[in-house]
Amino acid sequence: MLEGVSEQARCGAIRVPEDPSYPQGRQLEIHFAILPAKGGDPMPDPIVPLLGGPGEDAISDASVFADRFAALRDRRDLLLVDQRGTGRSAPLYCDLHAGADAATSLRHLFPAAGARHCLDASSVHADLRQYTYAHVAHDLEQVRRALGYGPLNLSGGSYGTRAALVYLRAYPRSVRTAYLGSVVPLDVATPLTMARSADAIRERVFRACEDDVACSAAFPRLRQEFAAVDARLSAGEVRVELPGQAGTTVLTRGRVAEWFRARTYRPSDAAELPWLVHQAYAGNWSPVVEGILEGARNSASALDFGLFLAVTCREDVAFIDEPAIARKTRGTFLGDYRVRDQQAACAGWPRDPLPEDYRAQIRTDIPTMFVSGDSDAASPLWFTARVAPGFSDRVEIVARHQGHTEWSPCIADRYERFVRSGATRGIDATPCADRTRSPFRLH
Numbered sequence: 001m002l003e004g005v006s007e008q009a010r011c012g013a014i015r016v017p018e019d020p021s022y023p024q025g026r027q028l029e030i031h032f033a034i035l036p037a038k039g040g041d042p043m044p045d046p047i048v049p050l051l052g053g054p055g056e057d058a059i060s061d062a063s064v065f066a067d068r069f070a071a072l073r074d075r076r077d078l079l080l081v082d083q084r085g086t087g088r089s090a091p092l093y094c095d096l097h098a099g100a101d102a103a104t105s106l107r108h109l110f111p112a113a114g115a116r117h118c119l120d121a122s123s124v125h126a127d128l129r130q131y132t133y134a135h136v137a138h139d140l141e142q143v144r145r146a147l148g149y150g151p152l153n154l155s156g157g158s159y160g161t162r163a164a165l166v167y168l169r170a171y172p173r174s175v176r177t178a179y180l181g182s183v184v185p186l187d188v189a190t191p192l193t194m195a196r197s198a199d200a201i202r203e204r205v206f207r208a209c210e211d212d213v214a215c216s217a218a219f220p221r222l223r224q225e226f227a228a229v230d231a232r233l234s235a236g237e238v239r240v241e242l243p244g245q246a247g248t249t250v251l252t253r254g255r256v257a258e259w260f261r262a263r264t265y266r267p268s269d270a271a272e273l274p275w276l277v278h279q280a281y282a283g284n285w286s287p288v289v290e291g292i293l294e295g296a297r298n299s300a301s302a303l304d305f306g307l308f309l310a311v312t313c314r315e316d317v318a319f320i321d322e323p324a325i326a327r328k329t330r331g332t333f334l335g336d337y338r339v340r341d342q343q344a345a346c347a348g349w350p351r352d353p354l355p356e357d358y359r360a361q362i363r364t365d366i367p368t369m370f371v372s373g374d375s376d377a378a379s380p381l382w383f384t385a386r387v388a389p390g391f392s393d394r395v396e397i398v399a400r401h402q403g404h405t406e407w408s409p410c411i412a413d414r415y416e417r418f419v420r421s422g423a424t425r426g427i428d429a430t431p432c433a434d435r436t437r438s439p440f441r442l443h
Helices: 059-068 070-074 112-125 133-147 160-170 190-211 213-218 222-234 253-262 273-281 286-302 305-315 322-329 337-345 381-390 409-421
Strands: 010-017 027-035 047-050 078-081 152-157 175-181 239-241 248-250 368-373 394-399
Touching: 010 133, 027 059, 027 133, 047 059, 047 160, 059 070, 059 078, 070 409, 078 133, 112 305, 112 337, 133 160, 152 160, 160 175, 175 409, 190 213, 190 222, 190 253, 190 273, 190 322, 190 337, 213 273, 222 253, 222 273, 253 286, 253 337, 273 286, 305 337, 368 381, 368 409, 381 394, 394 409
Parallel strands: 047 078, 047 152, 152 175, 175 368, 368 394
Antiparallel strands: 010 027, 027 078, 239 248
16 A cells, blocks of 8 residues: 555566666666556556656655546556655655755755765765666656556646656657646756746735735835845844854855745745735845755755756856856856756766757657746746747646646646546647646735
8 A cells, every 4th residue: 555545556666777788787676556447457658747846756656646547447557656766766865955054055055065065975885977867757657668558647746747758758668648737948958047037926915915905904115124124134144043053153045045935936935925025124024044954854754955056067067167157147146056056966976968969959759748837936937938849749738827737627627638548639728727826925
């Protein structure tokens, strides 16, 4: 039995070489779980979620996907595969904040000492050069063949869309349909996009607050207060007490801005921004401090950070240069903090060259559904505009008042129609508008 799932699942694993070019070398177990079709006599095309992060596993979220795809499971299996480096498949588990004091966690999203320990510990039992999406695609293809399935219905979200794109290119005959939710382009170094994307969503939230009677009444000087908070942080004037220990530390602008940025992924979190700004302006930094430290404590349970660094150091950070940092972060609240912190964490991690065409745009006629939230700072709408033109058989759907990888009845209905038909023709491409704006926190 899988956690949160009452029905019986079929679980197993296949062995694959860590390095597919050297089959005699170290072997990995790639674990999978199958929630069988409820009607019996399943069709040969299961639904396969591809998780993001990078570093999220699939099997532990079985209950989420069992519920999400319930309508389609009358005739189709749900196949959950933990990508190499995650969950049950040779996990590269690391707690970057283990051993770090509160002051360090209040300065760094990716403490360099924790990243170095992760590198050293992971290297003992793994060749980190082999933890790539190309090999993830190879592993999934071996699982598909071992289980006797036909072409798959891929459902990727966030960085899982990169895994889907790589699989699409490597094994086009093994894909029946593809769902790309909050797509992440192969040729975009994502840390560089974060500062301006977060500013755009924050500006949208501030405008919405000004147009909202209750929010504008509660925070009539929101922009001035935000400017004052920014100035105090920039001047190093904000000192906060360290929970559970004596002394204080300076709260840095970059770390606060990064935490604010993370709250622009989804509207329900972004709706707290005016209240958070007002609290900080009034001198109450406790919500920010507690939020940052809680995130640091919980980060290791959300991602296998060894895989996160193995992938992003090679696919993203390696392609960042100084002119781009200046061009894309200057004048933003976040500035170059996220890029610099991630660069420091990547010191020493393998950055073997990617295959020559790895970052090239995908061109395919496989039926594909793109879904993008219009309130998503992590995968802004232009990400879809960058990727989608290579898909000749596609439908693009914008989900209003939705953020990163969010799901809704409107999306579920269209996805069900899409998978049942195996075609984009006839799928409604008008925006999904079944969500309203999240109410602002006022107190």
